[in-house]
Amino acid sequence: MNINYRSHNEILKLASSVIDLIWHFFPDSIDKPSYERSEVGSLKPAVFNEISAEEFFLKVFNSENVQGKHTTNHIEFGAKQIIIVRDDDDKEFVMKLVEEAAMVETVFDCKGMEFDVVLYNFFKNSPARKKWRVIHSFLDKNEKGVPIFSREKHCSLSSELKQLYVAVEILNFN
Template sequence: RYEKMKARNFDFDSVDRTLAILRATETKIFGGPHIHEVYIDECQDNQIIDYKLILDLFGAAKIFMAGDVAQCIARGSTFRFKDLYQLLYMRGNSLKPKEFELNINYRSHKGILKLASSVIHLLRIFFPDSIDQLSPEISEVGGPQPLIIEGCEAKDLFVHRNDNIKSDEFIEFGAGQVIIVRDEKARKRVEVINNRIGMILTVFEAKGMEFNDVLLFNFFTDSPALLK
């Protein structure tokens, strides 16, 4: 269905782009300086076919990849290190890559990591082939429990009642605060309430960023799972 839709609209995606480059490498010689080392961060955000291209172009170079399969949130991406090993095996590479885990998290406290580990555990139970088996992340610091706010209008979340002057004032978030929404439609709903509230990011935009305070706005209400 997806491929038919692309053909009908004359569209192409990142996989089509990589396939086109791979076909070009079969008929053209790519010149340029010799690359000795290749470093790839957030490797889970790429498709396995992208790594076939990288190995074809830089096979003689030392390649270092860093990533976390639990952070693979890009639509259509199902990266696993197992698939990368399989690709190397199919290419006739008998050398097994050196692998090491960095499971101490210095950016989040224990409560957040325990919640994340519980989600990963459920993924392994219900979708055992969708993610690599890695050690759970740990932290050396504690933190506050999240506050769940329900039973109120959305506009009331961003209003502070000032009894001294008998008026309602919109709360403005600073650089250390953020409102995270599921998608662009949810962002527009918040902006309708107040377009000066502060930084509003989708999940994809907030990935890899750090904030002191995070408001996760209607994340489950806006889940596409509820549409089924």
């Protein structure tokens, strides 16, 4: 059965694309699952790029945390919403920004759960750093300056892609 009743097609497509990357670069690291589809439609996930954490949370929560003064949000974050961060350092940073306005957890802590999610700064603090650029070799074979994939040199991407997949699987936009 390949029908998913809890996530919409755009999230499932994103999860499938991460699986495709893992399978392409590290084919022996996972069993390739069959692709799921959904009867549920929704908007594509929003991506905020090149924006400071403070500016992002101001836009999302319409909040300010300046010199101990915090105004609350126009978005009601409830029990199903969460901000997912890469590690405990990011968790501490984001918790100071949002205070009581939202739950904040690491990808590891949320594995197996479902939330309406904001995934915060996943790539910026990645231990793989510039190694992510090799992904372009999968997406565009002719792009200049893209490094050639080496399993030994890029081995950290295997766990990074799996962690990204777990984060995407947590997304639930019903």
